[in-house]
Amino acid sequence: xxxxxxxxxxxxxxxxxxxxxxxxxxxxxxxxxxxxxxxxxxxxxxxxxxxxxxxxxxxxxxxxxxxxxxxxxxxxxxxxxxxxxxxxxxxxxxxxxxxxxxxxxxxxxxxxxxxxxxxxxxxxxxxxxxxxxxxxxxxxxxxxxxxxxxxxxxxxxxxxxxxxxxxxxxxxxxxxxxxxxxxxxxxxxxxxxxxxxxxxxxxxxxxxxxxxxxxxxxxxxxxxxxxxxxxxxxxxxxxxxxxxxxxxxxxxxxxxxxxxxxxxxxxxxxxxxxxxxxxxxxxxxxxxxxxxxxxxxxxxxxxxxxxxxxxxxxxxxxxxxxxxxxxxxxxxxxxxxxxxxxxxxx
Numbered sequence: 508x509x510x511x512x513x514x515x516x517x518x519x520x521x522x523x524x525x526x527x528x529x530x531x532x533x534x535x536x537x538x539x540x541x542x543x544x545x546x547x548x549x550x551x552x553x554x555x556x557x558x559x560x561x562x563x564x565x566x567x568x569x570x571x572x573x574x575x576x577x578x579x580x581x582x583x584x585x586x587x588x589x590x591x592x593x594x595x596x597x598x599x600x601x602x603x604x605x606x607x608x609x610x611x612x613x614x615x616x617x618x619x620x621x622x623x624x625x626x627x628x629x630x631x632x633x634x635x636x637x638x639x640x641x642x643x644x645x646x647x648x649x650x651x652x653x654x655x656x657x658x659x660x661x662x663x664x665x666x667x668x669x670x671x672x673x674x675x676x677x678x679x680x681x682x683x684x685x686x687x688x689x690x691x692x693x694x695x696x697x698x699x700x701x702x703x704x705x706x707x708x709x710x711x712x713x714x715x716x717x718x719x720x721x722x723x724x725x726x727x728x729x730x731x732x733x734x735x736x737x738x739x740x741x742x743x744x745x746x747x748x749x750x751x752x753x754x755x756x757x758x759x760x761x762x763x764x765x766x767x768x769x770x771x772x773x774x775x776x777x778x779x780x781x782x783x784x785x786x787x788x789x790x791x792x793x794x795x796x797x798x799x800x801x802x803x804x805x806x807x808x809x810x811x812x813x814x815x816x817x818x819x820x821x822x823x824x825x826x827x828x829x830x831x832x833x834x835x836x837x838x839x840x841x842x843x844x845x846x847x848x849x850x851x852x853x
Contacts, residue, residue: 512816513839513846518682518710518765518792518832527713527753534749539565539741546745550752551719557755558680558704559695560721564730565748567739569681569718570594572705574602575733577642579726580675580702583608585641588629590616592651593644594679610638618788619652623664630672643669646679647697648686651822654769654793654830656686659696666700678704681718685711685791688762702726711765711792712758713833714750758833765792768831768840775844781851792831799825801851811850817843 514520523531537543547565554563566572573595577587587603589596591613595603603609612629614621630640643665649655666676678701680694687694698704703722708714720730734740773786773794781801784794798808805821812819819829831840 509814511818513843514818515829516818516820518830521713521833523715527750530753531746531749534745536743536745539744544745547748550748554719555721557694558698558721561724562727563719563721564727565719569707570599571739572718572720574606575730576677576703577603578607579729580642581607581609584638586610586612586638587642588612589644590614590619590621592619593646618655619649620657623668626665626668642675644677648682648791653795654791656689656790659692676701680705681707684759685762689791708751708754711762712754714754716747717751765831769794772840779851794829797826815846817846
């Protein structure tokens with residue numbers, strides 16, 4: 508495989524900075540299973556405060572945050588309402604069915620965002636013949652929607668309808684802090700109406716691993732049991748939790764740079780013959796664009812980009828995705844645009 512010089516595959520491609528690595532090396536550690544790791548405890552307190560919840564739990568991945576939450580909220584045969592593009596439906600190996608025995612009803616949102624009315628219309632009547640609608644899950648920001656931000660008002664309306672109908676609510680906050688920086692709405696305001704919520708450290712925040720799930724003390728106590736059951740409990744985890752602490756202190760406000768680079772990239776791509784996208788729809792750090800007018804497939808375009816040292820990801824046979832992040836500079840974006848132009852005109 509050719510050397511990847513500019514990696515826009517995902518913000519998961521970030522590597523810890525030298526300062527983050529030093530902070531990790533100096534971290535105080537202990538047995539996190541016994542509640543004796545001071546760095547893990549600090550990170551959990553920071554996340555609970557950030558999201559306005561009673562408690563938080565450090566976990567190895569965002570997928571585990573989603574799956575533990577679904578398992579706690581749902582009984583076998585219950586149904587989850589989420590967008591058709593949502594991560595638990597498309598990228599978690601059938602976890603809701605395999606682990607919780609839960610069904611999924613995908614909603615046709617607009618760029619990953621559905622409405623309170625759609626939730627209302629999708630709630631099943633109480634009958635012995637149908638599954639029980641139990642949980643509404645929101646992904647903030649919507650990854651496959653193109654990094655779109657759920658407006659606070661929409662979040663509140665969706666949660667209000669859910670709770671009025673005795674449903675539980677969950678926020679997949681993998682890129683919540685991108686939404687916070689883009690809108691200047693505090694994370695606590697976005698999270699307050701959800702029964703469970705989490706944030707990821709290994710995407711735009713630049714940590715090598717980890718996420719943290721937050722909710723009530725009772726919810727987190729049960730989540731701890733599932734963390735143990737699924738093999739997610741660790742020992743001296745402060746070394747990796749320290750990356751999350753450092754990220755929350757130093758890498759949140761800088762997300763605005765990723766957003767600016769994404770918009771710059773989008774405006775450049777929009778000028779090329781054969782590409783289709785609206786730069787005005789780029790709200791955070793994700794750019795999805797259509798290449799069907801080139802007469803080539805996404806795979807064909809991607810292979811030519813890779814040959815030039817540029818990597819993106821495939822969304823469909825006619826759409827590609829590029830994600831800006833901590834390790835991508837404005838110069839990298841400028842070079843990426845030159846490579847795309849060369850590939851499209853060759």
